[in-house]
Amino acid sequence: MRVVVVGTGTIGTAVAEVLREARHEVVTVSRTGGDLRADVTDRASLAALFGRVGEFDAVASAAGDVFPAPLATSTDEQWEQSLGSKGRGQIDLVRSALPHIADGGSFTLVSGVLGDEVNAAMTIGATVNGMVEGFVRAAATELPRGIRINCVSPAVLTESRAFHPYFPGFVPVPARDVALAYLRAISNPYNGRILRLHRVS
Ligand SMILES: NC(=O)c1ccc[n+]([C@@H]2O[C@H](COP(=O)([O-])OP(=O)(O)OC[C@H]3O[C@@H](n4cnc5c(N)ncnc54)[C@H](OP(=O)(O)O)[C@@H]3O)[C@@H](O)[C@H]2O)c1
Numbered sequence: 001m002r003v004v005v006v007g008t009g010t011i012g013t014a015v016a017e018v019l020r021e022a023r024h025e026v027v028t029v030s031r032t033g034g035d036l037r038a039d040v041t042d043r044a045s046l047a048a049l050f051g052r053v054g055e056f057d058a059v060a061s062a063a064g065d066v067f068p069a070p071l072a073t074s075t076d077e078q079w080e081q082s083l084g085s086k087g088r089g090q091i092d093l094v095r096s097a098l099p100h101i102a103d104g105g106s107f108t109l110v111s112g113v114l115g116d117e118v119n120a121a122m123t124i125g126a127t128v129n130g131m132v133e134g135f136v137r138a139a140a141t142e143l144p145r146g147i148r149i150n151c152v153s154p155a156v157l158t159e160s161r162a163f164h165p166y167f168p169g170f171v172p173v174p175a176r177d178v179a180l181a182y183l184r185a186i187s188n189p190y191n192g193r194i195l196r197l198h199r200v201s
Pocket residue numbers: 006007008009010011012029030031032033038039040041062063064065066085086089110111112113153154155156157160163
């Protein structure tokens with residue numbers, strides 16, 4: 001399969017590696033790195049990406065920012081950037097790729113443990129993850145041409161040490177385990193699934 005992996009950070013890099021090991025062809029994308037450049041918050045940039053990427057069978061998204069902030073002091077900017085990037089950005093990624101993806105292709109988006117578990121400063125993250133997961137469940141019933149969509153929901157990553165203080169008592173998950181969940185979603189006939197990698201002690 002030819003897979004477009006959006007996001008070249010901790011998760012995106014691991015996803016690309018696992019896909020290559022499974023002998024898939026990978027095209028990496030981000031705003032500042034990867035094989036091709038695109039910004040998921042910019043519809044014109046997404047249209048340009050899918051206009052030039054050529055044929056592809058799957059899109060794996062590991063992009064988007066969410067700001068941890070206590071609800072009472074959260075700012076409009078933090079809400080707008082989080083909803084617009086990880087939330088609407090991933091939705092627009094699917095909408096932009098849909099006319100171009102192969103029959104029987106698949107989308108895999110990313111949410112996260114917030115929303116299923118409670119911690120401090122979680123409300124923005126929980127809201128955005130709920131938005132992404134709601135989109136995935138609903139879109140799975142509507143996608144044409146045998147196209148599938150799923151979501152991977154990681155706990156905090158082992159590699160993301162700066163976030164560990166926000167997740168006391170949570171068991172971090174290695175990026176490679178998260179990447180294997182993407183491979184599962186892409187390779188098997190899953191649709192509308194939220195693949196949770198959560199371990200709380
Ligand atoms: N790390 C964790 O513990 C964890 C846990 C659960 C869920 N998640 C979620 O998983 C996703 C990826 O996390 P990560 O830890 O791999 O993040 P990361 O290391 O910060 O990497 C994020 C990647 O996304 C790209 N990106 C960001 N905004 C973009 C945009 N608007 N358009 C295109 N590319 C964009 C960045 O590259 P450029 O800056 O070059 O665009 C970067 O390659 C995030 O949505 C995060 O909320 C992470």
